[in-house]
């Protein structure tokens with residue numbers, strides 16, 4: 347009974363003042379989107395479906411940045427560092443341990459934990475050293491670039507952990523894909539329909555979990571800290587602990603992206619932590635609307651797909667467009683393009699409703 | 707027994723001596739007003755009590771415990787609460803959430819909504835509960851800020867100019883609310899410029915001038931003190 351009421355009180359946090367979307371209409375829309383996403387593999391080629399898992403892989407990292415930056419107010423350029431740490435950790439672990447007995451799943455958990463521990467250490471110095479604002483951005487970017495430099499120079503054979511060679515700028519490859527042990531034979535999550543569904547389920551769980559988190563007491567406090575850290579402290583909150591907690595959760599989600607990406611392509615390179623890679627998550631999240639999970643999710647998906655489409659004409663060209671998009675967002679819709687579109691549409695809707703109310 | 711005591715408290719900002727060896731004792735259950743001309747160091751004194759600034763020298767005791775080096779949030783957890791001179795509400799959060807943040811550490815989850823409602827009713831903010839705090843009028847912001855300070859259920863309530871910008875009626879109502887809290891055992895220390903308000907609530911008054919305690923006594927004693935009139939009331943009248 348106590349458990350039941352506990353569960354319902356958690357479920358009520360799925361909607362709240364910190365997230366867009368509430369009520370029947372929203373959840374009907376949500377169900378529709380999930381149904382469409384679930385039906386997609388039925389109408390598409392397995393090869394394409396597997397390829398398109400690529401887009402899902404990044405969203406975890408974007409949602410993590412949305413939490414740290416949009417909700418918490420700390421602009422971190424460190425997402426790709428934790429992406430890289432977890433990706434490499436997954437590679438090293440699975441190359442050494444193999445893919446039997448569900449060890450790849452253990453490696454996934456371990457790799458995400460390793461990125462969480464690294465985030466805890468970096469975050470401790472950042473927040474307990476009272477580094478904030480621009481300096482937080484500078485320090486996290488520096489750490490990311492140092493990581494890239496470090497991994498890039500590990501091409502020599504002396505750089506190995508167990509049987510896993512780091513391979514420097516060539517990138518590390520040939521790690522096994524995530525494999526689910528199953529009585530009738532293990533399910534290997536190659537880029538195919540099974541991986542698509544596994545990633546989709548994970549994405550839905552993370553999205554809903556984050557909705558609960560930001561509408562919870564913890565979420566209230568981190569948003570309050572974004573608004574006015576001094577006041578939050580004077581209401582009895584240890585501001586630095588909350589900032590650190592937010593940073594660890596958000597960075598671990600980047601780690602999850604790193605593992606999924608590495609398993610998906612059986613490959614990771616130091617370039618995934620470079621300058622370009624480090625700034626792209628900022629673009630996705632800013633364009634979508636950083637102060638909300640849903641706008642971040644859709645914004646990221648849209649920008650990623652647009653970027654992919656443009657890459658056909660050359661990746662440099664696509665990057666210029668990304669830069670322009672960021673500038674345009676900052677100038678025209680600082681709250682994010684998706685977020686602004688949503689609020690515009692809902693204003694229209696309420697006005698229409700009000701007008702039809704007058705008539706009747 | 708004093709709930710709060712400062713001993714030889716000094717604060718320098720560079721070459722500026724803003725708090726000059728203040729020995730101050732606030733009795734438990736007292737309603738005390740701190741007055742003084744602009745720049746006298748009243749807000750700085752509050753910030754020292756709250757731990758937002760560390761004193762250059764001296765001691766701060768709370769219920770006989772030395773809290774001179776205690777972290778701010780811990781002082782709050784021990785029962786000190788503040789309403790700042792400039793309202794520090796969370797503008798992008800709605801009014802109910804602002805209150806919730808003040809209540810959520812000491813109110814059980816099951817009673818939280820109910821307690822938020824009670825406090826909102828008390829503050830006359832129920833009709834705007836779902837509005838963003840940033841969109842409130844100045845007076846409503848003041849009330850919300852007071853509500854957050856009160857919502858912590860403090861033992862010692864610090865108020866920096868609680869009635870600034872309020873109408874005489876609102877000011878009087880604020881005084882009555884504070885007196886009600888005081889009857890429940892809350893000790894109040896308020897910085898105030900409004901003499902009618904000081905007369906309404908204060909058991910004792912301390913005059914701060916150039917960072918030092920200049921005079922202390924009942925409101926009648928302070929008003930009768932010609933030197934105080936010269937430095938403070940004189941200036942106030944001149945404005």
Ligand SMILES: Nc1ncnc2c1ncn2[C@@H]1O[C@H](COP(=O)(O)OP(=O)(O)OP(=O)(O)O)[C@@H](O)[C@H]1O
Nearest residue numbers: 719722724742743744745746747748749750751791
């Ligand atoms: N952080 C700071 N750094 C330097 N000087 C400061 C700082 N805070 C306050 N001061 C100075 O200390 C003096 C006292 O300021 P304080 O705000 O404590 O006065 P006050 O009595 O609250 O005045 P008011 O009635 O105008 O609110 C002023 O001269 C102010 O300029």
Ligand SMILES: [Mg+2]
Nearest residue numbers: 748749750791
């Ligand atoms: Mg002041």
